[in-house]
Amino acid sequence: MKHFRIFRVGLVCLAFLLGVLLLGSVSGRSMGQTVSWGTAIPLSPAGSFSWFPDITADRSGRVHVAWASGVPGFDAVVYTSSVNGEVWSPPNDVAAVAQESGSAATRPAMLVDPRGYLHLTFVDTKTLYYSRAPIWNAGSAAAWTDRQVLSGQQVAYFSRMAIDSKGVIHLVYTENASSVACMGCYHLYYRQSADAGETWSPAVDISLEQDGVAKPTLIIDSKDQLHVVWEGGQGGGLGQLPDPTTVKYAASYDGGVTWTKATAFSVIENPNLKNITLGIDREKRLVVVFWALPYDWLMYSVSEDAGRTWSAPAQISGVWGAAAVYKSNLDTYSMASDSAGNLHLIFVGRKAIDSKTVDVLDVVWDGQTWSSPTTIAEYEKDVPEWPRVAISQGNQINVVWFVRDEAHIWESDKGRYRVWYARGVSAAASEPAQIIPTFTPVSPTPTLEVSPPPPSPEVTPSEVNFPLNPTLRATENAPGGNVLYAEQDYLAVVVKAVIPSVLFLAGVVLIAFLRKR
Numbered sequence: 001m002k003h004f005r006i007f008r009v010g011l012v013c014l015a016f017l018l019g020v021l022l023l024g025s026v027s028g029r030s031m032g033q034t035v036s037w038g039t040a041i042p043l044s045p046a047g048s049f050s051w052f053p054d055i056t057a058d059r060s061g062r063v064h065v066a067w068a069s070g071v072p073g074f075d076a077v078v079y080t081s082s083v084n085g086e087v088w089s090p091p092n093d094v095a096a097v098a099q100e101s102g103s104a105a106t107r108p109a110m111l112v113d114p115r116g117y118l119h120l121t122f123v124d125t126k127t128l129y130y131s132r133a134p135i136w137n138a139g140s141a142a143a144w145t146d147r148q149v150l151s152g153q154q155v156a157y158f159s160r161m162a163i164d165s166k167g168v169i170h171l172v173y174t175e176n177a178s179s180v181a182c183m184g185c186y187h188l189y190y191r192q193s194a195d196a197g198e199t200w201s202p203a204v205d206i207s208l209e210q211d212g213v214a215k216p217t218l219i220i221d222s223k224d225q226l227h228v229v230w231e232g233g234q235g236g237g238l239g240q241l242p243d244p245t246t247v248k249y250a251a252s253y254d255g256g257v258t259w260t261k262a263t264a265f266s267v268i269e270n271p272n273l274k275n276i277t278l279g280i281d282r283e284k285r286l287v288v289v290f291w292a293l294p295y296d297w298l299m300y301s302v303s304e305d306a307g308r309t310w311s312a313p314a315q316i317s318g319v320w321g322a323a324a325v326y327k328s329n330l331d332t333y334s335m336a337s338d339s340a341g342n343l344h345l346i347f348v349g350r351k352a353i354d355s356k357t358v359d360v361l362d363v364v365w366d367g368q369t370w371s372s373p374t375t376i377a378e379y380e381k382d383v384p385e386w387p388r389v390a391i392s393q394g395n396q397i398n399v400v401w402f403v404r405d406e407a408h409i410w411e412s413d414k415g416r417y418r419v420w421y422a423r424g425v426s427a428a429a430s431e432p433a434q435i436i437p438t439f440t441p442v443s444p445t446p447t448l449e450v451s452p453p454p455p456s457p458e459v460t461p462s463e464v465n466f467p468l469n470p471t472l473r474a475t476e477n478a479p480g481g482n483v484l485y486a487e488q489d490y491l492a493v494v495v496k497a498v499i500p501s502v503l504f505l506a507g508v509v510l511i512a513f514l515r516k517r
Contacts, residue, residue, distance in 0.1 A: 186236025282341025
């Protein structure tokens, strides 16, 4: 009987230690959803007119931001960048188009490739243009290549780019494709470039429907399969579709050669669906999120088989859209994954159904559940719109948006709209900044600079230029040498240290029990 009590005590100790390990594991997973957000700062100058920003980050950790702006007679793309998210290079117009038939939002979209090019698409009142520049000199208009026309003869508007593992750039964009069935309906077109933007394949209509298209999002998975979502309805001009609207998905499993027929997501009673965005979670599953009206819900759906089938849409609890305070057909949502595979959904909405404020919010999908919302910025009278997110160094969550001032929310010609930025640090592992070396251009192009230029004028004494030898902060890992651990790293160390003790104790208890029998 005594021996049995010893064995039972040993089992209890073993169960306790295993419980500690499991708790540490669960804590580590939930910590991956934790984000500490800094104070939002304006990027565009006071008194200027700035809206519809885009953001990306390169391997060195530098964050690149561009937005639509303009001055009398010209529509422009304004660009700035930062190494630390606190001090930024002087905002400068890197592209300008003459206003021949009125003004238009240039709607810039950016992509960084591993070789050190920053790729840019933008529009005027009719045409989609493309240009590129070395990332270390992207703030100089002279560094950008002569713009190429990528659209056809009709009016183009939205565009998005993504790059696959082979270095092929994939582009989707919207362009008017009027027909008897739908006058003014924009279709979704696809092109690709295998030589870093020098040449592009012919345009292919991948929507092939009578409905219009707006706000496409393009991502590429680990197998180089292409996935696109968009908002559908009758129209697409000036960035919006009149109600009713729906949201759709299409894929290419052969690198853009062929495309699946569009799949429409739906919920009970077929409400208006908008603002669809797309991401890939830690289990390599596709996750879509969209806005359902009139309920003002955020809905999500998951695909286990690369978009061939989808789960029934479900509501993200604890958050609502902004419709009860401010309903815009021009807004969008955005998602990106940190180094742990946690999907960060950035959107404009509310944390309570009776809230009178409109916030820029972050909710995180860990592969099983959505976190509670975290406020990035809060507004009571002014209105935020068009948030975009990019991850740098694995755990730096970089978000931009623009704000409509209360006096001119719907009067863009009189408004003083500004672009804002905030950085959050997630509990995911930090990745070391990488040096991006100088390179030889893909082909001789006079406007490309192939070595870093002299230092540019500084915004403040603390501003740094392109980090050939990046200075690491306390939250970043150094490549080799001393490694700075975050809290979840210590949990992993504790778990690894306890395992041998657990096994040893279990062995001692088992041997003692067998010897006394």
